[in-house]
Amino acid sequence: MEQLAGLDASFLYLETPQMPMHVGALHLLELPADYDGDYAEDLREHMRSRLPQLPALRRQLLSMPLGLSNPGWVDAEPDLDEHIVEIALPEDSGMAELEALVGELHPQLLDRARPLWKFHVFTGLAPGPEGQVRVALYTQLHHAAVDGQAAVALAQVILDTAPEPRSTTTTPARGKRRSAPGKLGLLRTAVSQQLSQTLKLARNLPGAAGVLGQMAASYVGGAAAGATLDKLRGLLAGVASQTTAVVRGKTGLSQLGPAPRTRFNVSLSDTRSFAGVTLPLAELNRTRRRHHASLNDAVLFVIGGALRRFLTKHGPLPRKPLIAAVPVSTRAAGDTTSNNQATMSLMSLGTHLADPAARLAHVMASSRAMKAQMGQLKSLMPTDFPSLGIPWLMQAGAMLYGRARVAEKLPVIANVVISNVPGPQLPLYLAGAQMLTNYPTSIAVHGLALNVTVQTYNQSLDIGLIACGEAVPETAELAAYVETAFMEFQALAVVEETPEPAPVVKKRAPAKKTPAKKAAMKKRADPVLRRTPKAE
Missing domain, CATH: 3.30.559.10 (Chloramphenicol acetyltransferase-like domain)
Structure with missing residues (x-):
């Protein structure tokens, strides 16, 4: 077992x-x-x-x-x-x-x-x-x-x-047979698992403390000792809530706060609404490269644009930007183990900005900040931990959370889940049939009634939208807005950055020559005076 x-x-x-x-x-x-x-x-x-x-x-x-x-x-x-x-x-x-x-x-x-x-x-x-x-x-x-x-x-x-x-071998995959004890x-x-999980967590604590210490040192940047503790507390609070800081740049952003409340942030019913949409990957890549954006930046921009249109029609469109919960894989390269190795980060979609160019710059700035933080935080996210009593607590908590409609009472951390999973770039077949589409279907949870999962397949970007059937029955309409937002992305003009003027170098006025400096200059100029006398 x-x-x-x-x-x-x-x-x-x-x-x-x-x-x-x-x-x-x-x-x-x-x-x-x-x-x-x-x-x-x-x-x-x-x-x-x-x-x-x-x-x-x-x-x-x-x-x-x-x-x-x-x-x-x-x-x-x-x-x-x-x-x-x-x-x-x-x-x-x-x-x-x-x-x-x-x-x-x-x-x-x-x-x-x-x-x-x-x-x-x-x-x-x-x-x-x-x-x-x-x-x-x-x-x-x-x-x-x-x-x-x-x-x-x-x-x-x-x-x-x-x-x-x-043709495949009929030899079962290697591994000890797991029978029921x-x-x-x-x-x-x-009991053995509890001990093992506790020891593993204890062994990882010094390493986690070291990572936090390095982050704190980088964060405080040589500040006075009195301010260091306050900043470290702020950093730890940000880690605990997974609130991603966004760099201040052209978009004028400073930091992500609580997300605005929308029709997506409700308790779920036992119904679902689903729609799929396909975008051409080659054209998406050509467009994003013109703007020096990553594929993930492009996906977030397009989905954010679709959500902005959807909420503009069905309302209300919040004055604050929507926040996406974005799963981040912690899986090592080549690891194909059938389990879960991921954590979650937060990204601003810039939906409060009507100008598409400003919205793209906003998304790219948010993405850079998230990557800078997650590179250090990945090692702090445990995938295993002591579970004594956890089954009872989590099951009871999940039932109570839905029945009491807690999602409507708590502050909103994120508005939507957006996941991007890389897939194969060639046509595949199943039992002799060619696979034409690969629309993912993922998980909606209380408080996040819409999940958008994207997977690349055979030069296409296949997008699956799954939502609570009562909160968001219009997933087909939202899928159509995804196509419209993609066309907006294609039409977006490249903003050429104005090169900064070269700095003006001012010539320094020649320093006044003192009698000592004059004597030294005369000595350097006279070959006889430069000669060092021999020791007798």
């Missing part, structure tokens, strides 16, 4: 009917025009051949006695008839019908008595432009098992780069 780390287990404890904690995507798939098979059955056979290399899909939860500690993973063989299901849509259905069905399916919680994943195959779609057979796939993977980067690693095993699936063994495991 392998016990879940604290961060992974948190997604289990926080899950309620109003806050499902699974992620996934909606894929539009295309098969040859002469295909007459059963794609759901073809997909089951395909997954059966790949499962030996997918340990994350062959494990289920085992709870600890009395919920004293985090549950563990034990090996389990999934019943593919239950995990891959077919749903027939009315003939010639399109994206509108798919998006509506994803909105209906997303609130359905995964069965914890089985491995925590499920695939839905949709048939009945309108054919492609040349008669190609089209189907769709909506995937669900619990966030306790994977984060965005881990899901990409799973996709690399499941998907192929050609219509003909590659007895009750006494479970109790020992729970």
Whole structure:
């Protein structure tokens, strides 16, 4: 048995009917025009051949006695008839019908008595432009098992780069088989995990203190000792609340404060609204390079522009800028472990600025400040921690939080979640079908009723918008505003910076020659006087 780390287990404890904690995507798939098979059955056979290399899909939860500690993973063989299901849509259905069905399916919680994943195959779609057979796939993977980067690693095993699936070995992935221990063994495991987590946290404290000390030294910049303590307290308070300081520059920004309250900052219902939109990646990259912006800057600018238009119509548009909660991966390069390794930062979207150029400069300044802070704070964000009593507290807290509508009473820290996950840049195939789209479906939580997740795929930027169906039923309209904001980005003129004038160097007046200086100059000029006498 392998016990879940604290961060992974948190997604289990926080899950309620109003806050499902699974992620996934909606894929539009295309098969040859002469295909007459059963794609759901073809997909089951395909997954059966790949499962030996997918340990994350062959494990289920085992709870600890009395919920004293985090549950563990034990090996389990999934019943593919239950995990891959077919749903027939009315003939010639399109994206509108798919998006509506994803909105209906997303609130359905995964069965914890089985491995925590499920695939839905949709048939009945309108054919492609040349008669190609089209189907769709909506995937669900619990966030306790994977984060965005881990899901990409799973996709690399499941998907192929050609219509003909590659041959794979049937040898199971390496690793000790995780079986369920007895009750006494479970109790020992729970106690052992608490000790291990406590010791690990204690070992990391000196390093964390060192990082904070370095940040404080940089922050105070040689200030007087009396002011140092006050500034350090302010720094620690900023770390605790994850309020990102924004550098003062052309945009006139100083610091992010509490976010304005919007229609997104409410308690959730058990309904969801979903929409997807695709932007051309090559054109987005050409545009952002003209402005010396990163891809993440471009994404935040476009989404911020769409939100500004949406709130201008549906109101009210706050006078303060919207704040985005942006997940930041802490995963080391090459790490494909199926778990969660991420933290959260805050970014200003500049939605209070009508001028697009000023808004882009605002976003880029906010991004630079966030990167400067997160480079040091990544090491301070633990993914595992002692969990004694945490299951009871978090589960009760999550239920109470929604029922008491606490989100409407607390100050707003962020308005929307925006996540950017890098993906493959070539066409991929699943059980012989070409994948045309990859619209992510992520998590909305109480107080953050809208989640926008972006993933690059095959020279496209696929964007999935998932929201509470009562708070934001107009996700399709918001998706259309994303396209409008992208066109605004393309049309944005490049602001040439005026070079600063060269500094004027003033000639110093020649210094007056004193008698001593005159004598020294005469000595340097006379070769006889420069000669050093020999010692006798």
